[in-house]
Amino acid sequence: MRTHYFVFAVTACCVLLMNLPVKAQVNSGESVPDVTRTIALTNAKIIPSPGQVQERSNVIIRDGLIVAVGPDAAIPFDAIEIPADSLTVYSGFIDGLSHTGIPQPKQEPEQERPDDPANPPNELAGILPHRDVRTFLDPKDKRIASMREAGFTAAHVVPRGRMLPGVGAIILLGGDTPNEMVYRGETALYAQLSGARRMYPGTDMAVIAKLRQLYKESERRHRIERLYSEDPTGLERPQYDPVHYAMFPVLEGDRPIFFHTDGVLDLHRVLSVQKELGFPAVLTGLSQSFDAIDKLKSADLPLLLTLELPKEPKQNKKEPPADSTEAPPTDAPVELPEIMHLDYDPDHRVTSFTDLESEKANLEARRTIAYKTHVGNAAALESEGLSFGFSTGGASASDLLTNVRQMIGEGLSETAALAALTTTPAEILGLTSSMGTVEVGKLGNLVVSKGSIFDEDGQIQYVFVDGRKYDIEPPKKSSGNDDEGEANPAGTWSLTISTPDGEIAGTLTINGSDDDWSGTLIVDIAPEASQLESIALSGHVLTFSFDAGGFGTISSSLTLDANSVSGSFDVPEVGPVSVSGTRTSGPEYSITVQRLIQ
Amino acid sequence: MKPKIIFFIVLLSVALNSAAQEIPTGDILVRNATVLTITDGTLENSDVLIQDGIIAAVGKQLSAPQDVSVIDATGMYVMPGIIDAHSHIGISNVNESSAPVTAQVSVGDVLNPYSIAIYRALAGGVTSSHVMHGSANVIGGQNETIKHRWGLLDPDELRMAGAPRTIKFALGENPTRVHGRGNNKRPASRMGVEYVLRETFAKAERYREAWAQYEEDIKTNPRAIPPAYNSQLEIMVDILNGDIMIHCHSYRADEILMLLGVLEDFGIDQITLQHVNEGFKIAPELAEFGATASVFADWWGYKFEVYYSTAYNAAILTRNGVLTSINSDSGELNRHLYHEAAKSQKYGDLTDDEALALITINPAIQLGIGDRIGSIEVGKEGDLAIFDRHPLSVYAINQKTVVDGIVYFDIEKDADDMRLIVNPESTVDTTVLHSHENTHQCLYEGSLDLYDFLESN
Structure with a gap:
């Protein structure tokens, strides 16, 4: 009796929940549609593209597209009007590379040991260039919402894995089903110098060797396949295999390899093997690329710089004086407190056990300089005339904007920062006709903020993905939790x-x-x-x-x-x-x- | 007409290559030193002039252009830069231990110019290292000969361009432990090691034949199908063709004779035996084969196969006509290779030149670069170590190390922190109570099962 009652209650609840019009589903047809898909942002400051400003203008979005931009853009009768007098409108940010929408497995599955570690199956060795990221998408992945909160509206996503995790896709950071999210598939092959565990290829050098083997054997098979398709007469039938055949679009120049580099050594290694084999490539990650600028210049490849930054080293900072909150007298020389702990002597010499403190202080100063150099990586690329987009892989979504602001603090221009978030990734990903700028005809992907997004006080209010509005709650102020x-x-x-x-x-x-x-x-x-x-x-x-x-x-x-x-x-x-x-x-x-x- | 054009093209391509790989070189005049040439005796109160990174003159009272910087080496000893024939510094990976044959991998793909071990080697007067794959596999990866150009950040700038290609082989306990005991795979015994060698060489012969057949077929049949590409056998074929020199980790006399037999059967006449602790037992046989040896001065007993050893090994091999070098295999030992060389005088009474040859011209010859470095001769590369006392003295301290005519180590400019890059997330350590860093690394990453073995060292 009780059991029956319980089942009934649960069923009733489910039915109720299913019928609740929780959210209008614009694309799935079967649910209740939005009242209107027309939105007008009025009287806003618009940044149509990096470096440009249009004051007091309207942006009209209809059916997922930007249909009008300008001071005189008429507000349609059916539009939801959003007064944006004090707001700034940017094109929605594009993430050059990440695993957004692909949930991290809760626990790494128990790794199967291959019979022969010298020749493991490709699945175990992480050689899966034929996998398509679209089969892994999960609209419920929490990172989608958190990326959106940081202003990102589209992302180039690739599967998780080791050496060759698979083929990527462009997704929009909205939508209720994987299919709704996909903007374009089969974008690129993803690769990284990431070896298999206790089997071949285990080390970086083996991953490089394996890539050579795969590439050259794919070239051979590609040639045979062509010979056979021209005329099969008298030729032994070439046998299909998914791994080598997945390399064919790369060989034909139709699909670049997005190659991840973690640190400057990776960068050199990837550049060497790319030069040797000659595949079309986009370099991603690029931490420490400040040490290989000339090589990057001569390589002349598209670049996607990670938004991940090292943790700031803990300093033995002196407590600021108690009255430091008071505004300094305006005529006083500006103090640069961050210079104080950069007192590094490159020729410092002590006998370690006689003056430990001075050596420690010197090493800490050097570490702080190193930290600033790492944060200044983006600025270094910009000052050398290298253009780059940002990728978010590896960085926590809540750090993204903070990290961009830190990079600006170390010399990156706001124009270059915005380009790296919008136009440059759009160019690299072949999306310029639909994304990257606030222009008529482009997707309704927008970021609307109070104040400049690059100011510490800048606050994102709304994000539009594919014309759909998301209200962004300001992050809760931590009350000195740190x-x-x-x-x-x-x-x-x-x-x-x-x-x-x-x-x-x-x-x-x-x-x-x-x-x-x-x-x-x-x-x-x-x-x-x-x-x-x-x-x-x-x-x-x-x-x-x-x-x-x-x-x-x-x-x-x-x-x-x-x-x-x-x-x-x-x-x-x-x-x-x-x-x-x-x-x-x-x-x-x-x-x-x-x-x-x- | 035609040969002229070809000559021009060759010139042009040489020029282009050097443009792509501009290694900085320097001009230096070292004045009034005792010059230990190694190959041409000892010259008192003499000068060494290096121009554009090449030794331009050796002699007394040399004149040099005004802009050449002068090192006054009065009372000092100048020797050729020390060459370490067996090292694992300056690389990110040592062993690809997943397979008993990994000829296709190369430590040259993972050079690390930031490794502080390179600077420390310079401090010991070492200017070149033969950076090797580890000894986990019967046929390990390819090695790389580097010059210690500390501060150049492109890994390619570490390479000694034009140095012959070499590869690591390994016999005995290490490969049988890793693959036999570790993975229950071949080789589990010394017999298995020979089997793996013979099987791999036989496969390479067949691979070479298959490609030769294809090259023949394609002449008449444009639709001929090439054999499957095999990067591992490509390298093995290069060995068979004499294009890659073998450096084989080996200890016991019996397994070394086994190896010589295998090489003879496959028509390979070049071999440098690394460690070769029992070389003294078979020195005449090694000399007859033309094998060379690279040994430790007095290091043994760290596992069963190295119990039967002697500090007279280098001297016995030398006196039996086996070209011999002393190597470090260690980021610590490489800083006092001159002490290691001196031990051959205590144990075996080698002459000064013979002892110093163990760490200069002999390793250079073993690496196929004896015509470029390893002695102070006009036309050779300007790699020098300048000591305050005779380098075979226990009191000797290296003062300056010169590579390509550039001072890369100067004891006067040796600050506390010589790192080239700093990880901002690293901790600041000021004292190390005890460290195994840079000890014997031959089996580093060799196998996770080897932890206990390393511990027992």
């Missing part, structure tokens, strides 16, 4: 360490409290636990080092949230490898796991 005490690292953490050889699982155990920490790290490849040394907690950042035998002394910096951790291990001769993980037990759980040494 400095709210320290994280408690005590407990056990399950880590994933992404090494060039593949991912390695580890267990981090931290005991103690306050400034008295101890801990161990067990990595699944090591026979025994490593004792952690120099453990220090500063706010939410936990640092320590440990002896990893033949790998050297690894220093680590991890940022802790309540239940997740991320950061890097700095491995000698390898560089930083990223580490992420989750808490598996709380502070009350403090058993040091020790394995027997055999």
Whole structure:
């Protein structure tokens, strides 16, 4: 009896929910349509394209398209009018490359071990150039909404994976079904120097070698296929295989490889192999490209710069004087407080153990300069006349605008920043006739903000995707949460360490409290636990080092949230490898796991 | 008429190539030093003039154009830049340990000009390194010969352009441990190592034949189908054709003789044996084959196959007519290779020139660059190490290191922080209590199962 009642209740609820006109679905036909698909933004400041301004103008959107722009644009009778007197209208931002709309698997599926690690199946080795990202799209992916909140209206998305994850597509950051989101498919092949785990190709050098093999064998098969299609008589039938055949559009010059580079070494390696094989390419990522400007210039390839920035190093900043909130007298010379800690002496020499503090201060100053150089990457490209679009892959959506503003703070012009968000990615992705500017005939993709989006106080009010309006809530002001005490690292953490050889699982155990920490790290490849040394907690950042035998002394910096951790291990001769993980037990759980040494 | 045009084209292409790869060179006059030429004795109170990166003159009271910078080396010793025939510095990957044969991979694809190990090597007077794939696989990857041009940021600028191609092979415990014990694959024994070698060379012979047949067929049949492309066998064919020199990680006398037999069967007459701890047992056989040896001065006992070793190895091999070098295989040991060379005098009474040849001209010859570096001779590249005392003295400290006529290390300008790039997210460490960094790296990334082995070193 009770069961029946329960089933009835649930069913009733479902029926009710299904019938609720939660949101008008403009494209799916079967639901209740919008009252009107005509919108008029009136009396706004319009930035039709980077560097241009049109004051007090109207923008009219009808059926998903911009149909009129200008001070005299008539407001149609059926338009929803949005007075935009104090607002600025930009073309919707275009993300050059990311995995937006493709949810990260909650847990990496248990990796199957191939029978022969020297010849693993392509699926396990991450060689999947025939996969189409459109089959992975999920309109419910949270990043779609958060990207939209940052002003992004379209994105070039590619599958997640390793060396060759698949073929990308342009999606609009709105819509209720995968099909509604897709703007265009089969855009590009995505590639990265990302090896398979404990099988071939495991290292960067093997990924490069594998790419050569794939490319040259594809060229051969392509030729045979052509011979056969011209005249099959007397020729052995060429056998289809999805991997080599997926390379054919690249060989024919119809499909570029979007090649991800993470750091300047990747950049050199990718440029070398691109020059050698000669495939059409777009370089993405491009962190540290400030160190390879000349090479980028001579390569003359389209560039998509990541919006991910390194975390700002913690400084031993002196407390500002208590009255610093007061406005300085206008005739006083302008103070540049950020210069103060840049007091770096490149010729600094001490005997380490006699003057540790001065050496430490010098190294910290250098690190701060390095941070600024990294943030100034975009400005460096611009000053050398290199044009680039932005890509958001790797960066948290809530950081995107902040990071653009930081880049502007290090010298990037606002015009170049806006171009990198709109016109340049449109050019690189072949979208100039439909996106990138506020012009008649283009898609109704707009960002409407109060104040300039590049000002710290700038606030996005609405985003239009395909003519559909999204109200953007201002982000909740954090009430000084950043400095709210320290994280408690005590407990056990399950880590994933992404090494060039593949991912390695580890267990981090931290005991103690306050400034008295101890801990161990067990990595699944090591026979025994490593004792952690120099453990220090500063706010939410936990640092320590440990002896990893033949790998050297690894220093680590991890940022802790309540239940997740991320950061890097700095491995000698390898560089930083990223580490992420989750808490598996709380502070009350403090058993040091020790394995027997055999 | 025609040959002239071809000559012009050749000239033009040389010019274009050098334009594409402009390695900076310098002019330097080193004055009044004791010059250890290695190949032409020791010259007291002599000068070395380098112009455009090439040694232009060696002798007393040399005159030089005014703009040439002068190093007063009165009381100092100038030797050719030290060459490390076995190293793993300046690369991001060492082993592609997923397969027992990985001839198609190359550490030259993953050079890292930012590696501080390059600067540290310069501090020890080392100007060139033979940067090798690791020893996890029977046939490992291709190696790269680099010059230590610290501060040039393009990886291509590290390469010693024109140096012969080399490849790493490995016998014995490492490949059998990684693939046999680690993956339950061949080779699980020394016999298996020989099998893998023979099988791979036999495949390469067939591959070479298939392509030769295709080249023949295409002449008469434009619709001839080429054989499947195999990047691994392409490299193996280059070895068979003598275009790539083999450097083989090896310890035991029996397996070395096995290797010589395999090479003989496949018509390969060039081999440098790396480590070759039991070389002293078979020195006459090595000399007869024409094999060369690159050894440690006195490093052994770190695993079972290296228990039977002697510090007299370098001297015995040398005295038996085996061209021998001493290498570091380490980002630490490479900073005092001159000490390692000196050990051959304590153990084996080699002459000064013989001892210094172990770290200069001999490794140069083994790498196929003996005509370019390894001694102080007119026409050779301007790579020098300038010591305050005789480099075979335990008190010697390197003062300046010159590559292509440019001072890349100067002890007077050796600041605390010589890194070329800084990760803004890195931690600032000021003291290291204990570090295994840069110790024996031959098996670095070799296999995850090797952790215990590395620990036991």
